[in-house]
Amino acid sequence: MGHRGENPEVDWPARPDTSLALNRMGTFDWDLDSGRMHLDPTALEVLDLRPDEFPGTPEGLRLRIPPAEEARLDARVAQVLKDGRSHYGAYVRSRSRDGSPAWTHIQGHVLRDRAGRPYRVIGILRDAAHDPGDPGAAGQRDEGRRRMTGVVERTTAILAHARTVNDVTDILKDPEALGHLGAVSVMLGVVDGGRIHLVAEGQLGSYVPEIEYTRVDAQFPMSEAVRTMQPVLLASREEFQLRYPLLWPYIEPLAVRSGVYLPLIAQGRPIGALGLLYTRDGDFTGEERNLLMALGSGIAQSLQRAILYEQEHDLAEGLQRAMLPRRIPHVPGARIAVRYRSARMGREVGGDWYDVIPLGAGRVGVMIGDVEGHDTDAAAVMGQLRIVLRAYITEGHTPGAAMERASAFLRELETERFATCTYVEVDLVSGMLGMVRAGHLDPVVRRGDGSCHRIRVAGGLPLGLPRREGPANGSGYPVTSLELHPGDTLLLCTDGLTERPGADPDTGMRELMEAVRAGPADVEELADVLCDLVGDSGGGDDMALLVLRRRGTPEARGGGPLHHGLEAGDTDAPAAVRHLIRAAVAAWGAGERADEIELAADELMTNALVHTDGGAQVGLRLTAQGRIRIEVEDSSSALPRPRDAGDWEESGRGLLLVDRLADEWGVEPRGGGKRVWCEFAVTAPEPAGTTAEPAVVPAVPGGTAGVSGDCPAGTPE
Template identity: 80%
Template sequence: MDQRGRTPEVDWPARPDLSLALNRMGTFDWDLDSGRMHLDATALEVVALRPEEFDGTAAGLRERVLPSDETRLDRRVAQALADGRSHYGAYFRTSRPDGSTAWTHVQGHILRDPHGRAYRVIGILRDADHDPGEPGATGERDEGRRRMTGVVERTAAILAHARTVNDVTDILKDPDALGHLGAVSVMLGIVDGARVHLVAEGRLGSYVPEIEYTRIDARLPMSEAVRTLQPVFLASREEFQRRYPQLWPYIEPLSVRSGVYLPLIAQGRAIGALGLLYTRDGDFTDEERNVLVALGSGIAQSLQRAILFEQEHDLAEGLQRAMLPRRIPEVPGALIAVRYRAARMGRDIGGDWYDVIPLGEGRVGVMIGDVEGHDTDAAAVMGQLRIVLRAYILEGHTPGTAMARANAFLRDLATERFATCTYAELDLNTGTLLLVRAGHLDPVVRRGDGSCHRVRVAGGLPLGLPPGEPHGAAGGPHGPAGEPGPDAASRARPQDGPGSWPGLWSEAVPGYPVATLELHPGDTLLLCTDGLVDRPDGDPETGMRELLDAVRDGPLDVEELADVLCDLVGDSGGGDDMALLVLRRRGTPAPRGGGPLRQRLSPGDPQGPALARHLIRAAAAAWGAAERADEIELAADELMTNALVHTEGGGHVGMRLTAEGRIRVEVEDTSSALPRRREAGDWAVSGRGLMLVENLADAWGVEPRGGGKRVWCEFAIPHPPAEQHE
């Protein structure tokens, strides 16, 4: 060197390549289209690659980049290319042949064609191990701090939307979430009694069935984190082997060199543990430890919310199942399918319900309803209302009376909840369908020929509303739900056409009019709650049109049709719960010799019983029971006499064929006093009526019927004629 300290062999001014080489700065040229990469001699020296080791591709350079930094470096380059920038820079660590690591800085200039497409990168690779301060200087530390803090914030934001434990585990296994921390494997364990249940393991593929369930007192890092409520940091493979020999056989074949197990603490107790495994060597810095502990705290809060949500969901689902019928009975002559779907809002529980009530003698009652609200109170009110309405119907009350009593019951509960409901009672022998509606959606009927109609049924107020409540208060967007006004008759007898049902008529019942129509064999009745027709845009008519189209074009099978209608809502529903009931009348035998007989019995009318006896004898002969006509007539006469003598107000006598092919005689009266069989003395003038009935008939019995009773007897037909099918 001369007096000025200069190296004599270096020309003045120094050449650029010499300046770069003396400062351990190499150059690279990267063709993005072909993937080729050129590194000059100094660049190869910076990343500790011999010329024969480098294959001339970007992948060949990545072999020297630490895996924990490779993802971050790729993301930095990809972001610069996508954002249209002309430059980028980043620090990363490279591995040396002796096992040590060194910091390197890369700076690239991006070349783009006239259309802005990047096709080439020319840049510099610089040895950053001797930068002032720590390797990578403060910029790298700041970048690392921002990166890790960003991971915590981003993961916390994503976890805020997790509702279930599966949501939490899916997020933790996502490479875009915790993968930014450089972990090659993520494990989540949940405390289950005295054990830790491993519920998630992602990325590394090191699932081990033997450690899926482990005891909290086991000598394992996850168990120790739960037991001590302290994180467990493992800085080397030797530490894994020394501290946890039980775990070492599963770690040894993996590329894992360090790890951390964080206790997930909520309300002062461990609810689980999070394990992160790394391929990096060395202990964790204080800053890394603080960030990881903060991450564990955020995950713990999300996990606790998810566990509580699932517990509440299971409770709500169990309550909903308990409130709804446990099974749907089979009804001869009908095919019935039901569906219930919980709301996607609130507590996944609501007040929608359905029910099927076999009434015997070929009759069945079906109902659908909706109690206001989506909470446990709504479900509890629903259960009470469903049961009480079912009880009123089984007591024998007419549909209108049963609905009126249910209305009074709900008002007496003082719940401040109202409910809408539709009840239909179908006689499968005749097809007669009685309908009563309390502020609910109109039923839909699909005929056997495929035509579909919305049945406009005159209805009363929703159940539970005090008298005088404005009609719009609970009618919802589906039309008037108020009490029948002057136009009730016109609404009960709509003109034929779209949205109407020919032949519908209504009987004036105070409060809740009962409409009657005929359901032919092959016709389908559909009852549903508004969750099936509500749409996010708030237009229920759109939903109703879609429903009618789906019913019209849907399959004949009731189960398949119910599935199609549920799929119709999909994710487009308005967030309400939904109940659906589909009933299809099968093709049944036509009544032999005409329809059922029914006649009024009035006190003081001597011709009534005589005419009834004549009709009963004629019907018995027409139905193939001429040999037993005397027995049938005598038994019927005894029942009619009892009704006229022992009750006030008269009654009705009826005769029909049952589904089992028997002749059934029924006498109804308004007395709730049940008849009792007595032993009559030799000179007694009464007490032999029921004895005669018992000896003449094949079966007899008594049924309470609302404000009265029904006494019946049945006779087998000796030689039934051939059945005629519709």
Template identity: 85%
Template sequence: MADRGGTPEVDWPARPDMSLALNRMGTFDWDLDSGQMHLDDTALEVLDLRPDEFTGTAAGLGSRIAPGEEARLDARVSQALKDGRSHYGAYFRSFRRDGSPGWTHIQGHILRDPQGRPYRIIGIVRDAAHDPVEPGAGGEQAEGRRRMTGVVERTTAILAHARTVNDVTDILKDPEALGHLGAVSVMLGIVDGGRIHLVAEGQLGSYVPEIEYTRIDAQFPMSEAVRNMQPVFLGAREEFQLRYPNLWPYIEPLSVRSGVYLPLIAQGRPIGALGLLYTREGDFTAEERNLLMALGSGIAQSLQRAMLFEQEHDLAEGLQRAMLPRRIPEVPGARIAVRYRAARMGRDIGGDWYDVIPLGEGRVGVMIGDVEGHDTDAAAVMGQLRIALRAYVSEGHSPGTAMSRASAFLRELETERFATCTYAEIDLGTGILHMVRAGHLDPVVRRGDGSCHRIQVAGGLPLGLPPRDQSGPGSGYPVTRLELHPGDTLLLCTDGLTERPDGRPESGMQALMEAVRSGPADVEELADLLCDLVGDAGGGDDMALLLLRRRGTPLPRGGGPLRQRLAPGDPDAPTLARHLIRAAVAAWGAWDQADEIELAADELMTNALVHTEGGGHVSMRLTGEGRIRIEVEDESSALPHRREAGDWAVSGRGLMLVDRLADSWGVEPRGGGKCVWCEFAVRGTAV
């Protein structure tokens, strides 16, 4: 190669290494498995790196790449590897040793093994300072357009699924979203009266602790954007200092060089503002401004939708709670806990309810139910149905009759809705529980020893459906009788407690049973545990829960209840009942009172057989207060009353004897009939 006037002679044709060197194009070889990277001499010269400064890895290039560009280059390489491409290229801003800026272009060829796994990249590094027009402008602008357009599309798609304000803020705080936006800090403020509430701030290596609440008329860029409903663009650090001196102390220690504050406008009014801070310097192009404003518009629509959703959900939940009992009464002999949780998905209100009804004489009624549907109509129907069923129970109707009448009431409302329900009536003195079920979940009982069982309760149709059998008012809802021992806990719930996203309620029921079995004995703590069990994993339905734990200690030997049928025309029924009563009285330590107790019971049984046509039932039990209680139920609604009998009258002295013999007596309506009762205080010692 000869020398021509000081210019070195180049062989013809020029060798590839000479062609690359003269055009300031170096080569690199990157082993993806080991992370090692080789740069030839020209590549080191393009990047203004000495051989001893280069660490032999991709990270060793960081000192020559402008802030913010490294993450973009990594994203470009990762996307090419993920997409299965064989080539990629990108422009990036670089800095020489003296700090002067430059433009560099990188291009790589990806090698893959037979399975398609990338293992090596071979490429070139080129000085782009002499590219036509502006160094790297075409590639950089194309890259910027692709990035920003992708940001708008991706953010809009993600925000389409946001239902709450928290969903919106979580998306904006996502570090990946920050990377796509090219920003080091993202701030979201919501208009709250005359102030702006900063509700989200996401960052990558930068943090701007603005005041949580700022007035709209304050000298802050976010306030100005809301006040004027126009974006605020800041292309240099000096603009922060000159225009917003109150904000400058927070910006000065950071590497922030530019920023934009976008008003979030929905239906012609500002609802908030979005702030983005960058390490890049320079004004925003017209295309960038249009894309950012499009981004702000999409965020504004999502934010307004989320705010309306939360307002409607709060209103619906408040209406639902207003339909539920305002307080649960204290019931002697039991601990009761209730919970209601609104649906975690959707704005709709539910129709779940619970209720507790003190019935006097140590008895209490508990119910739980669920009206079909998730809207305000379901809540309104629920409120009416709950009150109607409560009224039927309070009037003294039997559980089966009350449920049948509630079903007829729902049909008369003509709402085309049905409801499921479980009602249980419990005598806390004896533990006897009468339960009726209308298409609802079976209850669960946890025994005092910790064992847990689902109770198979005879069921009828859901409320509001035409009965199969029209022959009687209570024929469609059979009553199941069982005993709740001291320390036992009854659990009633709606299916929102057992539903799971996988659509398998049996898995939810198994989890429920295990939680009840291993959970605390205290009903309040157990209720909290069961609500936490559902958490946000439920199937989107609301949930109601009622727990009742019977207090007390086991009754004395023989303290269980006695119940005998009194059939009309059966002369042996009263005789058998008298024998059973005398035996129970002796077992309960009241032998010296046996004659008067037997006589009072005989008078009540005789009245039921003589003055009614359907016979009845006689029952006797020892209450927790140490009193013997006798009850005679019949199907007549005519109430007895005490009357004075003449000297030669053959009737009329029954209730007079009961009044004289018993410590107390009374009459209670029971649905289509009544119950006449009397009580004796045991004077002896129970054994």
């Protein structure tokens, strides 16, 4: 009883608040709905906080509780609330105002409403520095073991989906990952020859800029980890300063007290290193070291896989780009822009391609296509198919016939691949388009007034699929005609530009149409705008794009071109064509050369009718270069050549005569036949201040003349 008077200031029996205060036990009250938190004076004293430093919310505890401990405590409370329990307790590492470490024990009681919803936590927060042995040692060890094991499992699971080095670095730089690791900074270095390239760092403000590139033999912990293939453990600031004086100036201003540098080893060789920096002293246990090594092993495997993916992708993309045209030819009368963007998914490039084929006489062929699949085989098939299709077109086959032959070629390759394709033959003088489509997206045309339309092209099966046999089927790839006016823009693309993962199939097409409608007139700028629809990294598919804009060319004097058919045995047809030619030449202001032009045309028509079994097609037009061009197309593949005729021979002088009369002539293979042509240079200066009225060529039965400026040009019989 005599002891009662030794502390007269303490009542007997002591009040609860006095008992709590003397044992450094404070209380807290946390309103989960509003987020408010109350700490009594003893709780503030335990955490070494002044009343003005605590804002009355859980975020105010961050001044004394490190991020890793906060994340662990939040996870513990969230699990209790989820499980429906009413009590929890945890030991938490904290730090005093001077930075010295401390232990705090938190115990809470959860209040719930009648529906079982938690709305409040009331608890005790006490100083655990005087707990026997290591405060919370057993619980902390178990908790630490579970946390680190969970970190390794979660990180390995997340990294399993990493496809590129950037994916790996993004995961490591995630602040949430830093909290799980218990580190304030994470650094990743990749071995590049005899150097280490620092490619990632986490948590801005804690980054230690050792130098972006350091030599493997340099005196840095990351270099040492790579050289020795052993982890480098730094338990204190003094060790940083003593062992790595070159690094110390960067460490000194930071609150870093320890660090670990792990070698990343794959297939027995170092490919990089991982650095982790901590604000606690680094008395790393054997178990922690084993877990960190396991973490480093998982990261090493993911990093090596990402590097291999990028190497394979670069190889496949290089193969694909090598099979695309190296340059786009200059085409008078048009502006053309092309784009290709690969899918950033390891080696999963695709078989998308484009091509531009000058055909002469103001004509150009443009195509776009996509081979099924995303691998190097698709790229190889693409290259073969593009070259073959180009060869058929250059040889002179019609668009439909070229597509038929390309489909047969792909079937003969026996690759079990199919391809979609759209080919458009453009006459830049008349503006006429001949379009064929093999299972591909329809072209898009933007008119000069800004209106935008999808062109419904009659389509055939994708290339490589068996064709349906039967006499009623006709050509497998019918040609659709359309006129492209000066200032109009034609757009061809693959579905990589319109597909949106998880979105309606029409969403991407609507976005494309809106972008084309509102886009700039310049084809290069428009192509860049359209590429931005899928972003720099691309989606799950590669993408090819071709944009062609017809320049504003003057209308030919006297109107458009003339086309006329010649039937075998029709003796009146040549005379009718000669009549049309003479009238057109006069309308074009070249009457002084009418006899020469008519005679050359007559020789070409005679050769076609005499030396072939079928008929022929005769064309006459004024080119953009101011030349009158005559073309005679027949079904014979035998190419004519000039030869010296004897004095008494009745034939053999026709082409010699054409060679003497015309300024230029030539022969073009046309698939199943040929086209023989000749050109005459004419000049027809108009008086200043006058505008010539378009002349009209007299119509002849059986012929079609397009010579009026108001008539659509280039329409075949």
